[in-house]
Amino acid sequence: MDDMGDGVEAKVERLRDLRVRRARLDAEELALLADIAADVGDDRGVAEELTPVLRVSTREVERRIDDGRSVAGRMPRLLAAMRVGEVETYGARRVLAVVDPLEDDAARTVDALLAERLADAPATAWQPGNLAQRTRRLVEKVDPGGQTARARRARAERKLELTPGEHAMSSLEAQLPAEVAAACYSRVDGMARSLRHRGDQRTLDQLRADVTADLLLGRDPGVTPSEAAATVYLHMPADAALSISDDGCELDGYGPVPAAIAREIMTNPRSIWRAVLCDPGTGEPLDLGRTRRRPSATIRELVRVRDRECIMPWCHRPARHCDHDHEQAWTADGGGGSTSVANGGPRCRRHHQLKDDPRWNTHYDPVHGTTRVTTPHGTTYTAHRHPVLTPKSGRHRPTPTRPTPARDTQARHAPRRDAPTRDTQTHRQPAGAEPTRDATGKGHRNDDGPPF
Structure with a gap:
């Protein structure tokens, strides 16, 4: 068992090494693309020329050129993080998508602040979703006056896309305001779980897909969800609701939203939302x-x-x-x-x-x-x-x-020699040993949740 544990642990470390190498190569590619685009000046022509070189679509080459130009010119600290292996192209793209509407100087300010926040951050802070959340907060701090305009512009660009797939399947993707998308998913999920409770043998994924299709095609899905199934929680301080301040508004399952948008959600008669009462001293909901x-x-x-x-x-x-x-x-x-x-x-x-x-x-x-x-x-x-x-x-x-x-x-985990030093401690159990269980009944199977 010890040998097996050591073998798996060594393979995990190899994966860590591969991630670092891949991030470094991504950084080198983006920097090269930015240099080539600056030398040539014809983005469309150079994208066509590089399509067979990179063996991806021309649209993807154009996207990489845009990413390279942005990360090299507007987010140099993010590029430096890629060069030491902290973040790959996908994570960098999530950050660039958040700062894209900003002016160059504001983007560089966000870049510097993000680097400071991540200097002693834990490993999971570098995951793309967490990176995007941190960046969103910094964008609001650096350009608070522009967040409502950015939200309105994005909401005006809502759309529905059909993407053909393989094996006689296609994807239908709707870009919707966050509270609308959340309510739609909750409603479909509630209907799917109700059908499942009634004995339907389809998986939850199949039921969600089929319920969505039934609703869009005007067919009866065979079940009506409770009103709570489409409820969206809107966390909103009283002073923001009264337009006294513009801080602290959160949409459940999404994150911060501009106060102006939150007030529109709150006052929209078609919105399905629920106000949350919190203790002002702790910020936490009341207990029962x-x-x-x-x-x-x-x-x-x-x-x-x-x-x-x-x-x-x-x-x-x-x-x-x-x-x-x-x-x-x-x-x-x-x-x-x-x-x-x-x-x-x-x-x-x-x-x-x-x-x-x-x-x-x-x-x-x-x-x-x-x-x-x-x-x-x-x-x-x-x-x-x-x-x-x-x-x-x-x-x-x-x-x-x-x-x-x-x-x-x-x-x-143990710090790497080729990565920035972090305030971390080695905390590993002997290979093959069962982790210590605390006295909270870890073996208990809780059936409070709905079945598949």
């Missing part, structure tokens, strides 16, 4: 509890509102699409954990099942919002939940308060 195992709708709702996402450090699945999990197992004799907001947390179905895997050691503290995960080969990640709204200054803050929906995460 009870003694029965099955959580009430109120408890489920408060847990979903409080946590907003699956509690795993790298998972951003909205809490409304996750299972409700008892962190400390509930038992009929009353010796286990209570059915309460203080003992509940959202886990997507994949990570709910992973909790019961003895090779993984996962623990979530719902009160303080701290997640600790140890992988089968000894790497430990931690994450900290942020309050729904930023606590008022001078109040007691039991959890970190940086205003971002993304959780701060930290991976502990």
